[in-house]
Amino acid sequence: DSGVTQTPKHLITATGQRVTLRCSPRSGDLSVYWYQQSLDQGLQFLIQYYNGEERAKGNILERFSAQQFPDLHSELNLSSLELGDSALYFCASAYDGITYEQYFGPGTRLTVT
Amino acid sequence: ELKVEQNPLFLSMQEGKNYTIYCNYSTTSDRLYWYRQDPGKSLESLFVLLSNGAVKQEGRLMASLDTKARLSTLHITAAVHDLSATYFCAVDPSNRDDKIIFGKGTRLHILP
Numbered sequence: 145d146s147g148v149t150q151t152p153k154h155l156i157t158a159t160g161q162r163v164t165l166r167c168s169p170r171s172g173d174l175s176v177y178w179y180q181q182s183l184d185q186g187l188q189f190l191i192q193y194y195n196g197e198e199r200a201k202g203n204i205l206e207r208f209s210a211q212q213f214p215d216l217h218s219e220l221n222l223s224s225l226e227l228g229d230s231a232l233y234f235c236a237s238a239y240d241g242i243t244y245e246q247y248f249g250p251g252t253r254l255t256v257t
Numbered sequence: 258e259l260k261v262e263q264n265p266l267f268l269s270m271q272e273g274k275n276y277t278i279y280c281n282y283s284t285t286s287d288r289l290y291w292y293r294q295d296p297g298k299s300l301e302s303l304f305v306l307l308s309n310g311a312v313k314q315e316g317r318l319m320a321s322l323d324t325k326a327r328l329s330t331l332h333i334t335a336a337v338h339d340l341s342a343t344y345f346c347a348v349d350p351s352n353r354d355d356k357i358i359f360g361k362g363t364r365l366h367i368l369p
């Protein structure tokens with residue numbers, strides 16, 4: 145158990161819908177990273193937040209957005225969903241500046257039908 | 258744009274043998290990560306390599322980083338079946354205009 149929690153574990157929804165994925169980092173970790181894993185694209189970095197502020201942006205689509213709240217949990221919002229958005233979404237947390245080691249949550253499996 | 262090439266993509270080997278997975282990347286990097294992923298599971302951090310010449314070892318796995326050659330290796334010594342998994346490298350570039358890029362992964366199958 146990495147100490148990172150993600151909810152929900154599974155999500156099935158229809159095209160055009162909007163969903164929110166939630167991530168709670170390990171206690172004390174200030175950074176949250178979001179990743180997408182699909183058979184087509186492999187593992188892709190989406191976005192990083194550090195202590196509430198966006199720090200780095202990866203391959204995040206404009207239909208997707210994220211934020212990190214004052215209690216350091218993070219949410220990834222996916223809207224106007226398409227079939228190709230079906231994937232595993234992982235978040236990871238880290239105490240950047242010391243080891244940079246990232247601890248991954250169990251993931252949310254999103255299926256868009 | 259940062260490119261990361263990992264090879265081999267698939268490796269089947271006998272228990273007790275040694276082998277190396279390679280991770281080449283195309284631009285300067287601040288950090289290089291190695292991860293393990295078991296089927297249907299999340300990623301587990303194995304190593305974070307921060308500087309040229311860095312070498313880290315954990316059990317039968319050893320990772321090294323040569324920033325001049327833009328190459329990292331993950332060496333497996335005397336492989337055991339429990340090491341069967343997919344291994345990914347990921348590069349965090351120095352250029353802030355680039356982004357973290359993962360290799361395609363090496364699927365390692367160790368035969369008992």
